[in-house]
Each structure stands twice: as structure tokens, then as C-alpha cells.
Amino acid sequence: MSPRGPSPERFEAAAVWCLALAEGPLSDERQRAFDEWLAANPENLTAFERSTSLWQQMGEAAASPEFADVRERALATFRRRNQWRWARRPVAGRVITAAAAMLIALGGIGWWWQSAPEIYRTGVGERRVVMLDDGSRASLDAATEVDVRMHGDQRELHLVAGRAKFDVAKDPLKPFSVRVGDKLVVATGTSFSVEIVNRKLHVILYEGRVVVIDRPMGAELPAAVAPASGDVDEPMALTPGRELVVDIAGRSPSRLGKADPVRSLSWEGGQLVFEDEPLGLAVNRINRYSARRIVLKGATGQMRVNGVFNTGDVEAFATGVEETLPVHVIRERDVVTITPQ
Structure with a gap:
């Protein structure tokens, strides 16, 4: 399947909601409508999260004086096209609003769509291998979704569902991270698999070394996941041939134990x-x-x-x-x- 994500129409709706929220608190009626929109489809939440993230990244440049005129003209056009969606209120000086206008001035939803992470999905019974831009390889199990963003000095992936094995191209200056909920699996050059099953995260290391940390969205300081003692000598170290099982909700202690590499990768065959x-x-x-x-x-x-x-x-x-x-x-x-x- 080709990498896709929420549709351009969902991104446009997300842009409208972001702009409305930037203007100030929503009325009770608008808040209910926003909550219903988020709950109507999981891709609505995905589009909204990506739109706010992208706007924040654009905010500083969009607020600069040299873009003031184009920002105001673009914003005026955007308001006219969407005036039925929110009440008019002054928005001058709002960084997030400036970022929204810049997005529109730079090509609107089409530019936004191209800037979103690549999303790779497999359906029921489908497996596929994906070569990433940095030379890394991702082998996706059935019913799996992985969001991929390669930018600057970061290689960031998000495992939304299923299981994937990663053969990471070595680059010590660009850590390769896979997020599952509040857990982050970080490597520089190695081979490992990450799986979500029964609300637990399973990480198996085949080669190299990885670190699994707790890092909620927005948190500045990560903390290492501390597994309970297993049948290995160094319970804190995830080294080749070991598996770390973490309760994503944090209701039970993490476990570190031995893994059979051949058995654990039989799904690829x-x-x-x-x-x-x-x-x-x-x-x-x-x-x-x-x-x-x-x-x-x-x-x-x-x-x-x-x-x-x-x-x-x-x-x-x-x-x-x-x-x-x-x-x-x-x-x-x-x-x-x-x-x-």
C-alpha cells in the first residue's frame, strides 16, 4: 500500500479548528462540535495533532515583520472562505495564526500535505518492506501502521499499531527513535523489532544496542524504563537476544528476558x-x-x-x-x- 495519512479535507478541517482555538476559548456549543469532530474518526485527531505541530514549527518564521503583509492578506482570504465555521474575533499578533496564514500563502493544504509525515500501512494478511530515506529498512507485519518523519538531525517514527522490524542505517549523529505511546525506543545503528500486542510494548534486539525510555509528549527530561528482574544477568541492559515487555499503561512492571531470534522473526517468512x-x-x-x-x-x-x-x-x-x-x-x-x- 502507498504511504498515506488523513485526507487533505481532514487537514483543512483541522486547520480551521486550530485557527478557531488560537483566537480564544470556544463557546460551549463550539467545544461540543470540536469534541464530536475529534471523536468521529481517529484520523481527525491525527490531522489535528500534525497541524498544530507543523504550525508551531512554522510560528517563528511566520511572525517575522517581512511576512506581515502577505500574512494579513492570506488570513483575510482564509476567513472569507471559512467564515461560517467560526465567529470573527481580532487575531493580530497571534503566532499560531500567523503560522496558519503562512501555510496558506506557501501553497495552502497542498504544501501542508507534502510536509506531513509519511505513513505506511499494511492491511489484514499483508506484509511489506519499506526502504526509508536514510537507508534504513522497515519490515512491516500485517495490520501495522508506522508514521515516519525524517528531518534535520532526527529520524523519528511512530508505531501506531502492529509490529515492525527495523534495520537501522548507522549514523551516530542522528538517533533513530520509535515512539509507542509515552515510550521511546532509541538506537543509532542496529536491528530490532517493536510490537504492540494486548496493550503491551514488546521490543526485541537482534544486533547492536537500544535504549527504551519513558518520554511523554512534550516532556523535556526522559527517564529510562526500569524492567523487573528477569532471567538475565543485567536486567537494565537491552542487548542482543533479549526482549523487553512494557505495559503501555504502566499498570504492571516491565519485564526483561531472553528471546529466540529465529522464532521471533518467523512472521517475516x-x-x-x-x-x-x-x-x-x-x-x-x-x-x-x-x-x-x-x-x-x-x-x-x-x-x-x-x-x-x-x-x-x-x-x-x-x-x-x-x-x-x-x-x-x-x-x-x-x-x-x-x-x-
Whole structure:
């Protein structure tokens, strides 16, 4: 699939909301409308976050005196086209408003669209390999989304869903970071995978060295993630052959343990290898590859499953589970339900 993100229409709507918010507090009615717009589609929130970020980056240049005239003329045109969307109020001197006008003067939504991060997605059952601008390679598992921004001395990625393996082009002066929620995985040149499954972050290191830190959006000072003791000698160090599991919500301690590189990368070859895997995790991963979903009922999620399965072969997985665990399997056309016996 080609890299895409929210549509230009969503970015335009986001621009309108950013400008309205820059003018001052919204009325109760407008606030409800804004909240409803954000909740209507996840891509609305994505477009709004990117628009505010881009405007803030443009703010200083847009507020300079030499752009004052073009800023005011562009803003006036923008207001006329969108006057039904917000109440008119004076906005002179607002840096964020100046940035909005500069965006319009420099080509409007088309320029904005080109400046947004590249977004790579795979659908259910789809895998792909992406070569990034810096020479790094990203291998995306099924049902995965990665946002990529390469600019200046930074290489920033955001794993929104799924799993990806990164083979990072070495450049010590440009750290390569992958964000998942408030967690940041930072490397300079290495090979590692990052996965979101059952509200947990799984980081496996294959080569080199990475650091996993807590860094909420906007925080100035990061803090290293402190895993609980695992079956390794140095629980604080994520070195090759180790896996760090972090509760994204922070409700349980992080765990550091050994990882099997061959088994953990079997998905790149079209297979899933489970070795004493909790059934809940196995099902979550199986469901990335087929529109026919598996649903667990009752206390089945912590049962352990073993075996090698082709990705997308829901029937073979269901049969294997049925033959080895004390469960009952109900097969329907679109759903396979697994319940305790």
C-alpha cells in the first residue's frame, strides 16, 4: 500500500479548528462540535495533532515583520472562505495564526500535505518492506501502521499499531527513535523489532544496542524504563537476544528476558511459531492475518499453546488448539469462538 495519512479535507478541517482555538476559548456549543469532530474518526485527531505541530514549527518564521503583509492578506482570504465555521474575533499578533496564514500563502493544504509525515500501512494478511530515506529498512507485519518523519538531525517514527522490524542505517549523529505511546525506543545503528500486542510494548534486539525510555509528549527530561528482574544477568541492559515487555499503561512492571531470534522473526517468512505462548497473545497475532476472527471466551487467554502455523490459516490453528487444550471450538463462517470445556 502507498504511504498515506488523513485526507487533505481532514487537514483543512483541522486547520480551521486550530485557527478557531488560537483566537480564544470556544463557546460551549463550539467545544461540543470540536469534541464530536475529534471523536468521529481517529484520523481527525491525527490531522489535528500534525497541524498544530507543523504550525508551531512554522510560528517563528511566520511572525517575522517581512511576512506581515502577505500574512494579513492570506488570513483575510482564509476567513472569507471559512467564515461560517467560526465567529470573527481580532487575531493580530497571534503566532499560531500567523503560522496558519503562512501555510496558506506557501501553497495552502497542498504544501501542508507534502510536509506531513509519511505513513505506511499494511492491511489484514499483508506484509511489506519499506526502504526509508536514510537507508534504513522497515519490515512491516500485517495490520501495522508506522508514521515516519525524517528531518534535520532526527529520524523519528511512530508505531501506531502492529509490529515492525527495523534495520537501522548507522549514523551516530542522528538517533533513530520509535515512539509507542509515552515510550521511546532509541538506537543509532542496529536491528530490532517493536510490537504492540494486548496493550503491551514488546521490543526485541537482534544486533547492536537500544535504549527504551519513558518520554511523554512534550516532556523535556526522559527517564529510562526500569524492567523487573528477569532471567538475565543485567536486567537494565537491552542487548542482543533479549526482549523487553512494557505495559503501555504502566499498570504492571516491565519485564526483561531472553528471546529466540529465529522464532521471533518467523512472521517475516509467513509462519508463526508459538512456544508455550499464552493463548491470548497467540490469538492476537493470528488475527492480524485473516478476516475470519478468533474470539476467546472465559478463562482461556492464559492457556499455553505450542506449534508452527502458516499465517492466515485460522482453521489449522483452531484444530491445533482443539486437539491439545481443554477447550471447545465453535466454527462459524466469519468467527471462530474458543471456550473452556
